[in-house]
Amino acid sequence: MTSVGVGLALLAFFIVTNVGELLVWIGAALFIALGLDPVVRRLELSHVPRPAGIAVVVSILVGVVALFFALLIPTIVTQTSQVLARAPGYAEDFLNSEFFVTLDDQFQVRDRVTAEIDRFLANSDAVGGIFGGVLGVGTVILGSLFGTLVVLVLTLYFLASLPGMKRWAYRLAPRSRRPRVEALAEEITRSVGLYVIGQACVALLNGTFAFVLMSVVDVPFSVLLGFVVALLAFIPLVGGTIAAVLVSLIALTVGWETALLFAVPYIAYLQIEAYFISPRIMHRAVAVPGAVAVIAVIAGGSLLGVLGALIAIPTAAAVMLLLKEVFIARQDDL
Template identity: 65%
Template sequence: MTALARRLRQPIPGAQPRLRFEMPPEHEDDVAAAEGGPDTRFGAPGPRMSSQHPLYVGFMGTVGVGIALLVYWIGSNTTQLILWIVTALFIALGLEPVVRWLEGKNVPRAAGIFVSVATLTVGVASFFATLIPTIVQQVTQIVQQAPRWIQEFIDSDFFRTVDSQFGVRDRITQEVEKFVNNPEAMGGIFGGVVGFGTTVANGLFGALIVLVLSLYFLAAMPSMKKWGYRLAPRSRRARVAALSEEITGSVGNYVIGQAVVALVNATFAFIVMTIAGVPFAVLLAFVVALLAFIPLVGGVIAGLIVTLIALTAGWQTALAYAVCYFAYLQFEAYFISPRIMQKAVAVPGAVAVISVIAGGSLLGVLGALIAIPTAAAIMLLVKEIFIARQDKH
């Protein structure tokens, strides 16, 4: 080894290793018992108060109620943060199988995390990069064509007949003048614009927070699991670890499988819309992909929305698209989805529908997305713990 290499390997003078929060040894009490019997580092234990003592019961009951109220207050005042955390954890669990697969290909975990998150970020950015210009273009066309539509309506025989009987033109002129001269109405418009800008800013901030949390969750996933398993009693730790790995693996496979199904669904819808001549095909394809993430009902809702928009191009176009797309949904349900989701969770249809409705009612789109993995995790716990215990009696 050269002198330069030896010099580089020496620590910097005065440098200290970074402090890390480490777990205590797993068999610390066994070591203490082997060395000198019971652990007496904190003195001999004194007599304990009976758990049936009125003072003990009253005190612990009061503490329990206080903790419950504190948890409720914290939860009610940090709802947005909790949603961000749940979203980031859901994304991290979905990307974890990809990171593991890359690790199996001798890719370092840090590089696998970077590749996975970068791919997801590029996909989301592409969605908004396509969505926002399309919306601006369509809104601009509507604004440009609106005066012509209004003038054609005013010149129509129907409007002239109604105006001659009820004086609609004079009434509209009065209302427009009243609205323009009303400071509160104009302030409401300004407030709406400001509110829209605030919503956009909050959305971008939330997306950044979710992205950062997803990175941290992915990087710390092995440590988080290890810490979680240590919270369980040692005698049940192996069983808890096995159940947790099965649940997290099923959730990750479900997220990836649902993403692939949504991508195939949106690609087919875009091809059919392009051939049939449905307007706004690119924008509607993104809408189909987003709705296809919602299991069971998402594809049906997407089909109905696109069919209604296709009516603007003619009933023949709408009928052709509806026949092709809903036929594809049947093909997807019996051939594509079972093969893609064969390693994911399996939930009965009735439970899945109820879970999606309940999750959507509680947490909106996010609740509908995580409803089926949550239901599958609950069913697995019931099967492996409660039913297994009942079978022993």
């Protein structure tokens, strides 16, 4: 039995390591399906049959994705290629900028920074590892398109079969505990769905504000950077900070005034988002203490990358709900 157990564990490890990308797609599709389920339920309450509601919601989602690929992807590909082609020039402009000259006068760091930049740009593997190379941009986009198609198809199946999947899972619980398990599971899935919708709204607002601000202050590659900012905004707590640093560094290639004109309003917006926008959007979704949220995001990012960081907070909320409703309630009964 020990040998069989070890063999099964090795088989599971082999499967996970070789279909890791597929597992990420499945996780993303399930996450999106849980986010769309509250909308479908709301349509059901309006006397719209569930199949029709699923068709409407998925059609809107497909339309948004198709519009995104049709309008933004060509611009993003072009601007990404321009970034790769102009990277050495940007480095030289930064070294000759007034900001860096002032910094070098105080700390004498020019020789060291120049050596590190030259060594990095000379390493084709390093540059290609970040961007995939100019020729690799199209390949990455095609791979993303295929992955998006797979995720959309899986999302459709998960959304259509979600009630049946729940009923099957509830049957695994003892009959005496089944109503309690069903109530907890429904609360968890509702919270996760509302969290996904809320985080999407926050990311959309964040990316739109950053794009408008970059267009006003003339930060280069505003479309590409706006898309990156919106993606980073999906990562709780740290996504906005990473976006602020990234865009500010690119704005420094234009001048320290441009970087300052972007950084100050964007950081101010992040404070407004943290204290006013996110709480109002998320007040019905999840309630996780700040320390737990930070630990969850770091652990999720370490285990599953971006997807792990995205699902970290709703997972932490689900664990906290189970602890509160099961273990703490049981101790109170005792």
